[in-house]
Amino acid sequence: MNLLLLVVALGLTGASPLHDYKVCQPHSRPWQVYLHGGGVSCSGALIDSLWIVTSFDCAPTSFSTIASLGEHDVTVDEGTEQHIYVADVIRHSPYFRSPMHSLTMVRLAKPARFTQYIQPIPLPSRCPQPGQTCHVSGWGSTIPNQYDRAKLLKCISVPVVDDHTCINTFPEFLFWSLGMVCAGQANTDNCMHDRGSVMVCDGQLQGVQWFSHGCRNQADPSVYTKLCKYNNWISDVMDRYTPTLTTGTTTVKMTS
Incomplete structure (x- = not known):
């Protein structure tokens, strides 16, 4: 009876508990990236201050697509976000009608600043198991x-x-x-x-x-x-495409 009254009350106030129960706890996924612009609207995962992993089907465009980090509600400015243009897009191949691979590496134009709202997710040290x-x-x-x-x-x-x-x-x-x-x-x-x-x-x-x-x-x-299955490929892409900075006689990889 109490549950029924709650549902009726929520209905009268315009709330809709049936549609929002799958919403994440805000900022509980600090590695989640929203890729948008240049005809793209999709997700990815931050694995490094400069690098994002996403699917082949998500096709960012260099310096047209923006990676928004620290997002929860993508329609408002929450004060937690960093918006950075995509620089390099490296797609795994081959990919045909029945693809053998579906993976894209995205390099940011500048390093992300890590905060409590923006953190990388570790790559796998083992494979997932049935039932997990x-x-x-x-x-x-x-x-x-x-x-x-x-x-x-x-x-x-x-x-x-x-x-x-x-x-x-x-x-x-x-x-x-x-x-x-x-x-x-x-x-x-x-x-x-x-x-x-x-x-x-x-x-x-x-x-x-x-x-x-x-x-x-x-x-x-x-x-x-x-x-x-792709740890080696991901590491190789990061090694080959991460820019280097030269200061005097020292050359180093760009980092955060």
């Missing part, structure tokens, strides 16, 4: 077949699913890659409409969204890039 609970975040709808962008960062929890179970849900035109990991199943929050949404397991970056199958059918796992 992970957390996905992004600025997208969590409702199947609704594609409106969200103004507040959303969070869902998903279980990692074994490869065989995931492969059995693939449509005929899609082929399995060893660079994939799947998470989500029936009776779980298994939909995030945000290209490059970030999957974190035990405090480590384990995935960026590849295919949001859970938004098509919540019984199907969504597919993420299995980042534990």
